[in-house]
Each structure stands twice: as C-alpha cells, then as structure tokens.
Amino acid sequence: MSVWFSASAxxxxxxxxxxxxxxxxxxxxxxxxxxxxxxxxxSAALNLADRIRPQLLIAAGAGLAAVVTAVLxxxxxxxxxxxxxxxxxxxxxxxxxxxxxxxxxxxxxxKRGIAxxxxxxxxxxxxxxxxLPVPVDWRAVLVGxxxxxxxxxxxxxxxxxxxxxxxxxxxxxxxxxxRMAADRPQRLVCLGYFGHMWELYALWAxxxxxxxxxxxxxGLTAFAVIGICGxxxxxxxxxxxxxxxxxxxxxxxxxxxxxxxxxxCAVSGTVLLLPVLLVWGVAVxxxxxxxxxxxxxxxxxxYVGTALTAMTAVGFLLSAATIQLLxxxxxxxxxxxxxxxxxxxxxLGAAAMRRxxx
Numbered sequence: 001m002s003v004w005f006s007a008s009a010x011x012x013x014x015x016x017x018x019x020x021x022x023x024x025x026x027x028x029x030x031x032x033x034x035x036x037x038x039x040x041x042x043s044a045a046l047n048l049a050d051r052i053r054p055q056l057l058i059a060a061g062a063g064l065a066a067v068v069t070a071v072l073x074x075x076x077x078x079x080x081x082x083x084x085x086x087x088x089x090x091x092x093x094x095x096x097x098x099x100x101x102x103x104x105x106x107x108x109x110x111k112r113g114i115a116x117x118x119x120x121x122x123x124x125x126x127x128x129x130x131x132l133p134v135p136v137d138w139r140a141v142l143v144g145x146x147x148x149x150x151x152x153x154x155x156x157x158x159x160x161x162x163x164x165x166x167x168x169x170x171x172x173x174x175x176x177x178x179r180m181a182a183d184r185p186q187r188l189v190c191l192g193y194f195g196h197m198w199e200l201y202a203l204w205a206x207x208x209x210x211x212x213x214x215x216x217x218x219g220l221t222a223f224a225v226i227g228i229c230g231x232x233x234x235x236x237x238x239x240x241x242x243x244x245x246x247x248x249x250x251x252x253x254x255x256x257x258x259x260x261x262x263x264x265c266a267v268s269g270t271v272l273l274l275p276v277l278l279v280w281g282v283a284v285x286x287x288x289x290x291x292x293x294x295x296x297x298x299x300x301x302x303y304v305g306t307a308l309t310a311m312t313a314v315g316f317l318l319s320a321a322t323i324q325l326l327x328x329x330x331x332x333x334x335x336x337x338x339x340x341x342x343x344x345x346x347x348l349g350a351a352a353m354r355r356x357x358x
Contacts, residue, residue, distance in 0.1 A: 001097070001126030003069040003089050004032060006145035008205055009130035013138035024082075026324050029205045031083045033320035035090025036097075040313030043094055044177060049305025051169050054099045058156040061095025066149035068092070073139040090316075096152075097123065098312050102305040105296045107163030112296060113246065116289035117238020121231035124285055127204065128227030133220065170302040177310055185298040188356040190311050192250060193291040195349020197315035199257060199342040200284055202322040207277075209327070213335040214268045221274065229281030237286030238293075246294040247357035253287035254346035254353070260284075261343035268336040287349075294356070 007014070008029045014020050020028075039061075043049055048057060068088040075081045100119055108115035129148070130141055180186050208222050233253070241249040260280035267273045292308060299307035322342070330338040 001093070001123050002129040002145040002148045003065045004093065004127050005029075005205070006069055006130045006142050007032075007072065007086055009208075010138035010141050017138075018082075022327070026327055027083050028086055030320045030323045031086040032090035032093075033201060033316045033323060035087035035092075036094050037090075037313045037317035037320065038087075039091035039094025040098060040309045040316065043098070044306050044310040044313060045174055047170065047172055047174075047176070047303065047306045048095070049099050049102055049309050050167075050303055051172065054103050054162055054305075055156050055160040057095045057099050058103075058160060059153040061092045061099075062149045062153035062156060064092035065089045065096070066146040066153065069142055069149065070146035073142050094309070094313070098309040099305060101292050101296075101308050102166075103160060103162055105293075105304060106166035109165040111242055112293040113241035113249075113289065114235070114238040116292050117234040117236075117241075120234035120238070120285060120289045120292075124230030124234060125227045128223050128230065131208070131222040131226060133223075167302045167304070173303065173306075176300065176303045176306055180299065180303075180307055180310060183298070185356065186295060186307065188352050189291055189294045189298060190314070191352040192254075192287075192349040192356065193295075193311055193315050194318055195345040195347070195352065196250075196254065196287055196291065197319045198322055198345025198349075199261065200288070201316075201319035202326045202342055203280070203284055203339075205323050206326055206330075209330075210335045210339060213330070214273070216268070216277070217274050221277070225277050225281035229278050230285045233282035233284070233286035234289055236282070238289050241290045241293065245357070246290040246297075247353045250287040250290040250294075251350045251353035251357070253283045253290075254350040256283040257287075258343040258346040258350070261346075262340045265336055265340045287346075 011020070011025045011028065014028075015025065068085045072082065072085050075085065101116060104115045104119050105112055126148075130145060204226050207225060210216065211218055211221055237249050237253055257280060260276055260283060263276055264273070264280070267276050291311070295307055295311055296304050322345075326338060326341070329341060332338075
C-alpha cells in the first residue's frame with residue numbers, strides 16, 4: 001500500500017522540478033482513487049476475487065502497481081503519462097486490498113473484527129510510509145515504494161493461502177451486485193462505508209497541505225496521524241467490535257471523527273490542534289474494518305470477495321470526488337473553514353449504522 005500516496009508525498013518536489021500546476025497535483029492523487037474504483041468495478045463484475053486464487057490476484061496487482069510506480073520518475077519528458085500511470089497504480093491495487101480482506105475473513109470466521117483491524121493497520125502504516133521525512137531524493141521515495149510493493153507480491157505468491165472457512169469457487173454471477181443492492185442489511189453497511197470514505201482519503205491526502213496552510217505542527221505529524229494513530233485505531237476498533245458489535249463501534253468512531261472535523265476549525269493555529277488531529281487519526285479509520293466484517297457476515301458466503309470489492313469500488317470513487325473538492329473549497333474559504341465539511345460523511349454514516357443496529 002506504500003505506492004498509494006507515493007506521488008502525493010513528493011508533490012512539492014514534483015511541482016518544483018516538473019512545473020506542475022495545482023490542478024495537476026490534485027489529479028495525481030485523485031487518479032489513484034478513480035483507478036482503484038475502475039479496477040474494483042471490473043473485478044466485481046467478473047467475480048474475480050471469488051473465482052481466481054487470491055494469492056495470484058494479490059501478487060499480480062502488487063506487481064503491476066510496483067512497475068507503474070517505478071517508471072514514474074523517468075516520465076518527466078512525457079507529461080501525458082503521469083496521470084495514466086497513477087490511474088494504473090490504483091487499478092492494480094483493486095486486486096490487492098479487497099482480496100486481502102477476503103483472505104483474512106476466511107481464516108478468522110469468529111474474530112473478524114480484530115483480524116480485519118490488523119489488516120487495516122497494515123494498510124494505514126503502508127499508506128503513511130511515503131510521508132516519513134527522510135533525507136533522500138524524491139525519486140528514491142517512489143522507487144522505495146515500488147520495491148516494497150514487489151516484496152508484497154512475492155510474499156503473496158509464496159505464502160498467502162485461503163483459510164478453512166473459504167467457500168468453493170462459485171460460477172460467474174454478474175447479477176449478484178443487483179441482489180446485493182436490494183438486500184437491506186448489505187445496503188446499510190455500504191451506506192455507512194460511503195460516509196466513512198467521504199472523509200478518510202480526503203483527510204489523508206491533504207493533511208500535509210492543511211498543516212502547512214494553518215501553521216500546524218510539521219515534521220512527523222502526518223506520519224503520526226495517518227500511520228501510528230491510524231494503526232492504533234484499527235486495532236482498537238477491531239478488538240471492540242468483536243465484543244460490542246460492528247454497528248456500535250462504527251457508529252461511535254464516526255461520531256468522534258465528525259466531532260474532530262468540526263472542532264478542527266476552533267483549534268486551528270493553537271496548541272490544541274495536534275491533540276485533536278491525533279484523536280482524529282484514531283477515529284477516522286477505526287470504523288473501516290467494521291464495515292468489511294459486517295458485509296462479510298451479511299453477504300452470500302460464495303460472493304464475499306465480490307461484495308467487498310463492489311463496496312470499496314463505490315467508496316473509493318466517492319473519495320476521489322472529495323479529494324478534488326476539498327482543495328477547491330479551501331481556495332474559496334480557506335483550509336480552516338473547509339476541513340469541517342468532511343464531517344458530513346461520518347455523520348450520515350453513523351445514521352446508517354444506527355438503522356443497521358436496529
């Protein structure tokens with residue numbers, strides 16, 4: 001997952017060396033989200049996550065993401081390739097993240113909360129790695145992310161296997177997506193997830209810009225909020241959901257997250273901003289694993305991979321919209337007033353979880 005924000009993390013260097021505009025930098029980040037959504041739609045329509053061996057699908061996705069990330073530093077003279085390469089990275093990762101969730105679910109049928117929380121903790125740390133302030137050339141950041149993705153592909157091909165709770169490979173069933181949308185519990189889980197995704201990646205993508213614009217603490221702050229606090233939130237949310245229920249934990253996390261988004265306006269530019277961001281970093285991702293666990297428990301066991309892929313497809317497409325909208329709103333009203341708009345998603349998501357709990 002380190003390839004996800006690899007280009008976004010080196011945007012200042014890319015602007016200086018390639019002369020990128022503000023719109024170009026927004027496209028670099030949004031292209032990954034759109035690519036992921038498109039890849040997930042193709043995978044869900046063809047039921048790939050349920051019909052192909054997961055270790056092969058993950059290895060292929062990670063390997064392709066590594067290749068398109070590694071060649072990016074050498075494309076300055078072909079500017080038209082930059083956004084398509086980032087799109088391809090997102091497209092490839094659609095074969096990694098949802099499929100990984102399916103594998104984890106097959107090994108831990110009764111402890112899905114903490115198991116998926118551990119997987120999501122790995123996602124947050126991987127996504128945050130490019131934000132580490134290391135004294136290397138920006139090209140090394142991209143190549144390093146590609147090397148890590150290659151290692152992930154190798155680990156998957158050699159060691160990843162489905163667990164004993166995995167269902168046999170089903171026939172191709174393109175109409176399962178219609179059945180999924182018609183089922184009320186699955187629909188409510190997805191609506192909660194969409195509220196979660198409205199906020200998550202917009203915060204992660206633009207946190208460095210927000211800190212720079214508001215005079216907030218710099219340095220390791222972005223890595224701490226996304227990686228350290230995010231991983232802690234995933235593990236805490238997963239452990240609690242196995243005891244208290246998926247809907248309860250997801251609803252509580254989203255309410256805290258929405259509160260932090262609103263509170264950020266009042267504490268911006270003060271010493272209280274860092275504590276609010278740290279709490280936000282925990283809450284903003286603590287609910288993510290609960291949606292995946294809840295969907296795995298309500299979907300047809302034969303098509304769990306398809307259901308997870310379809311849900312993430314729409315969620316990441318929505319996140320691409322907020323990634324583009326947030327900086328435009330910040331240009332109009334300033335980052336301090338723009339960031340609280342992220343609270344709308346988790347507030348609506350919490351309402352969906354309340355209905356699911358009933």
